[in-house]
Amino acid sequence: MSNKFTRRGVLKTGAGAGAGLALPTIFTGNVWAAAHSGYTNAPQGSSVTLGFNVPQTGPYADEGADELRAFQLAVEHLNGEGDGGMISTFSSKTLQGNGIMGKKVEFVTGDTQTKSDAARASAKSMIEKDGAIMISGGSSSGVAVAVQGLCQEAGVIFMAGLTHSNDTTGKDKKANGFRHFFNAYMSGAALAPVLEKLYGKDRAAYHLTADYTWGWTQQESIQAATEAIGWKTINNVLTPLAQTDFSSYIAPVLNSGADVLVLNHYGGNMVNSLTNAVQFGLREKQVNGKNFEIVVPLYSELMAKGAGKNIAGIVGSQNWDWKLEDEGTKAFVQSFGTKYGFPPSQAAQTCYAQTLLYADAVERAKSFNPCAVAEALEGYEFDGLGNGKTLYRAEDHQCFKDVLVVRGAENPQDEFHLVEIVEVTPVGQVTYAPDHPMFAGGALGSCNPGA
Amino acid sequence: MDAIILQLLNGLDKGSAYALIALGLTLIFGTLGVVNFAHGALFMIGAFCAVTLSKLFNISYETVDPTRKDFLGNPLKIKEPYLEHWFGHDLGATLIDWAVPLAILFSIPIMIAVGFIMERGLIKHFYKRPHADQILVTFGLAIVLQELIKHYYGANPLPTPAPAALTGSFDFGALIGFDPNVVIYPYWRLVYFAFAAVVIGAVFAFLQFTTFGMVVRAGMADRETVGLLGINIDKRFTIMFGIAAAVAGMAGVMYAPINSPNYHMGMDFLVLSFVVVVVGGMGSLPGAVAAGFLLGILESFASMNEIKSLLPGIDQIIIYLVAIIILLTRPRGLMGRKGVMEE
Numbered sequence: 204m205s206n207k208f209t210r211r212g213v214l215k216t217g218a219g220a221g222a223g224l225a226l227p228t229i230f231t232g233n234v235w236a237a238a239h240s241g242y243t244n245a246p247q248g249s250s251v252t253l254g255f256n257v258p259q260t261g262p263y264a265d266e267g268a269d270e271l272r273a274f275q276l277a278v279e280h281l282n283g284e285g286d287g288g289m290i291s292t293f294s295s296k297t298l299q300g301n302g303i304m305g306k307k308v309e310f311v312t313g314d315t316q317t318k319s320d321a322a323r324a325s326a327k328s329m330i331e332k333d334g335a336i337m338i339s340g341g342s343s344s345g346v347a348v349a350v351q352g353l354c355q356e357a358g359v360i361f362m363a364g365l366t367h368s369n370d371t372t373g374k375d376k377k378a379n380g381f382r383h384f385f386n387a388y389m390s391g392a393a394l395a396p397v398l399e400k401l402y403g404k405d406r407a408a409y410h411l412t413a414d415y416t417w418g419w420t421q422q423e424s425i426q427a428a429t430e431a432i433g434w435k436t437i438n439n440v441l442t443p444l445a446q447t448d449f450s451s452y453i454a455p456v457l458n459s460g461a462d463v464l465v466l467n468h469y470g471g472n473m474v475n476s477l478t479n480a481v482q483f484g485l486r487e488k489q490v491n492g493k494n495f496e497i498v499v500p501l502y503s504e505l506m507a508k509g510a511g512k513n514i515a516g517i518v519g520s521q522n523w524d525w526k527l528e529d530e531g532t533k534a535f536v537q538s539f540g541t542k543y544g545f546p547p548s549q550a551a552q553t554c555y556a557q558t559l560l561y562a563d564a565v566e567r568a569k570s571f572n573p574c575a576v577a578e579a580l581e582g583y584e585f586d587g588l589g590n591g592k593t594l595y596r597a598e599d600h601q602c603f604k605d606v607l608v609v610r611g612a613e614n615p616q617d618e619f620h621l622v623e624i625v626e627v628t629p630v631g632q633v634t635y636a637p638d639h640p641m642f643a644g645g646a647l648g649s650c651n652p653g654a
Numbered sequence: 655m656d657a658i659i660l661q662l663l664n665g666l667d668k669g670s671a672y673a674l675i676a677l678g679l680t681l682i683f684g685t686l687g688v689v690n691f692a693h694g695a696l697f698m699i700g701a702f703c704a705v706t707l708s709k710l711f712n713i714s715y716e717t718v719d720p721t722r723k724d725f726l727g728n729p730l731k732i733k734e735p736y737l738e739h740w741f742g743h744d745l746g747a748t749l750i751d752w753a754v755p756l757a758i759l760f761s762i763p764i765m766i767a768v769g770f771i772m773e774r775g776l777i778k779h780f781y782k783r784p785h786a787d788q789i790l791v792t793f794g795l796a797i798v799l800q801e802l803i804k805h806y807y808g809a810n811p812l813p814t815p816a817p818a819a820l821t822g823s824f825d826f827g828a829l830i831g832f833d834p835n836v837v838i839y840p841y842w843r844l845v846y847f848a849f850a851a852v853v854i855g856a857v858f859a860f861l862q863f864t865t866f867g868m869v870v871r872a873g874m875a876d877r878e879t880v881g882l883l884g885i886n887i888d889k890r891f892t893i894m895f896g897i898a899a900a901v902a903g904m905a906g907v908m909y910a911p912i913n914s915p916n917y918h919m920g921m922d923f924l925v926l927s928f929v930v931v932v933v934g935g936m937g938s939l940p941g942a943v944a945a946g947f948l949l950g951i952l953e954s955f956a957s958m959n960e961i962k963s964l965l966p967g968i969d970q971i972i973i974y975l976v977a978i979i980i981l982l983t984r985p986r987g988l989m990g991r992k993g994v995m996e997e
Binding site: 474541 | 953
């Protein structure tokens with residue numbers, strides 16, 4: 204659970220546990236507040252502790268490991284070690300390599316297991332026992348929503364990792380939560396014009412959708428975006444999250460009249476459903492006088508690796524790619540690649556950026572108080588972190604930036620070139636109103652400092 | 655009609671995997687009386703035999719191409735497999751392409767050895783313990799094995815494709831009078847079905863027509879009496895454990911191109927396979943095979959949109975629903991014998 208186990212930590216844990224037993228609720232009450240200078244886990248002494256909550260076991264463990272590498276790199280750079288990475292390209296110049304507000308950055312880690320209850324438990328442990336003042340990471344929207352809710356109750360900032368569901372900054376948004384990663388609506392908005400250009404307006408789509416929050420919002424978004432360019436939707440079939448063999452779901456596609464299959468799947472689901480679709484000859488099939496096409500709205504490098512050659516020619520979207528040529532990306536890839544021997548994933552980039560953004564917000568706010576940090580992040584415009592000019596919108600705490608449309612490479616030169624960038628969709632094309640119906644139903648609420 | 659034929663083929667294909675795993679489970683239960691929850695892990699290790707051989711065949715030496723750059727801007731290292739260097743490009747590439755079928759030969763001794771070590775090293779100590787203890791220890795073993803695999807191979811699925819000659823789809827419909835490309839089915843899945851039929855047939859023939867098999871069947875029926883005849887039935891049962899492990903392993907090898915192997919794939923199949931064994935009847939080999947195909951077919955039909963529109967969610971519960979119905983009407987399963995697991 205934690206990589207920090209010191210005498211002081213044990214004493215603090217004991218004190219925390221004692222306080223917890225004395226109080227009906229751990230996050231409220233005068234004793235807790237007084238001990239923490241008006242907000243939860245106010246740093247005492249010369250260091251500050253961040254909590255990185257990533258999947259270390261379970262199906263997304265590899266993605267979690269990459270997130271953790273990025274977090275470690277970010278902490279090194281914040282503390283003035285290494286080459287500084289994107290600190291030198293970041294438009295804000297508050298970070299000087301002397302920690303955050305002069306305090307050395309330390310971190311503890313938790314294992315989300317990609318399960319909401321386990322993720323909440325590990326985040327709670329890092330907040331209560333290890334004194335983490337900010338929680339970041341994760342590789343699933345279900346987990347992000349759950350941990351974001353916990354951080355709101357606890358009075359710490361949550362800097363989400365990889366979470367793509369509209370709900371994270373839609374109906375489940377919270378004042379203490381911030382998302383740098385793009386979302387399902389943005390994927391649809393970025394993909395639709397490219398799909399129109401590549402495959403035309405007269406298309407009939409069949410959707411296979413993972414039956415959980417991310418799948419539903421992804422499907423809703425891509426259906427709306429493709430119907431807006433004239434495509435018809437033949438069917439949307441929900442598939443169980445635990446499904447491994449998708450042949451029974453692929454077979455009905457063959458003679459459905461559809462000429463596009465949209466796989467609203469992620470991770471192992473996507474690897475298997477795409478592999479099965481290719482096995483059934485869908486890539487070679489002709490329907491309605493057109494080549495049958497497959498679309499995977501959300502891509503990741505690890506998924507591309509898992510799907511192997513089946514990914515060739517398949518179009519999807521990404522938040523970021525190491526092959527971008529801006530200075531921020533170059534600095535980050537150089538730094539990460541030199542340390543670990545391979546390029547970073549988009550999950551790594553978003554986690555690295557979130558850590559720097561948090562540190563910068565503290566420096567600008569001149570306080571670790573989560574409400575001051577949230578205020579510093581709200582409406583903040585920045586550049587140099589790999590995604591071009593970006594806005595952290597105040598109304599929903601969602602980052603707005605360019606979105607990449609990518610395609611599986613036909614003949615990759617090596618294992619790192621499995622996807623190629625088709626288009627960088629400008630931010631204006633993926634921006635939506637804060638009260639857009641796909642994001643309706645929740646309220647940001649007010650910031651909770653925990654005291 | 656085309657949809658029904660496609661789902662029937664899917665069902666036979668899924669049923670092949672269920673039947674192969676359930677066959678091994680039943681062999682172990684029938685001979686040793688052990689409920690082996692690590693059997694799914696054996697299937698997974700088999701799939702990773704295919705991954706391993708593929709990786710071994712792809713071990714490469716590096717040459718530097720100064721005209722191209724890697725992601726850090728250094729001269730690009732080009733990898734060429736030793737096999738292509740030693741045997742020429744064509745033969746080397748063919749060997750790499752056929753790594754999965756060749757992995758069957760590679761997996762048999764490995765799986766027999768794994769089975770032997772599992773049985774002698776751990777499971778034999780639990781023969782006289784309650785079934786609950788056996789389930790706990792073998793389930794724990796399964797977790798250890800999958801974590802070991804994850805440690806060395808990672809959590810991400812590893813693509814392990816079928817030979818190029820066996821990728822693509824076969825126009826099955828054209829054979830039975832449909833228009834071209836209406837009922838198409840992947841070649842490799844047909845190969846998997848044929849392979850499963852051969853292995854199942856071979857296991858039955860081995861038990862039916864060899865002296866060794868006769869003794870094993872006698873031991874399954876009455877272990878004590880066979881022992882009194884001076885036959886070392888334990889030794890034969892250990893060999894049967896190795897054979898069951900090899901069957902699970904081969905099923906895993908052949909499954910690798912269907913879905914990219916990952917460390918968790920054994921667990922995905924384990925629960926379903928146990929349901930198959932229970933539905934077929936504990937200890938009944940023909941029951942395990944019949945139930946494997948029956949449940950595979952029913953699961954596929956339950957995924958049809960027409961069925962799901964009538965009974966939403968039926969695809970997720972059909973196997974368990976059928977299991978409940980069969981166990982209520984035939985408590986010993988389809989072909990279960992009296993006295994097995996009833997004491």
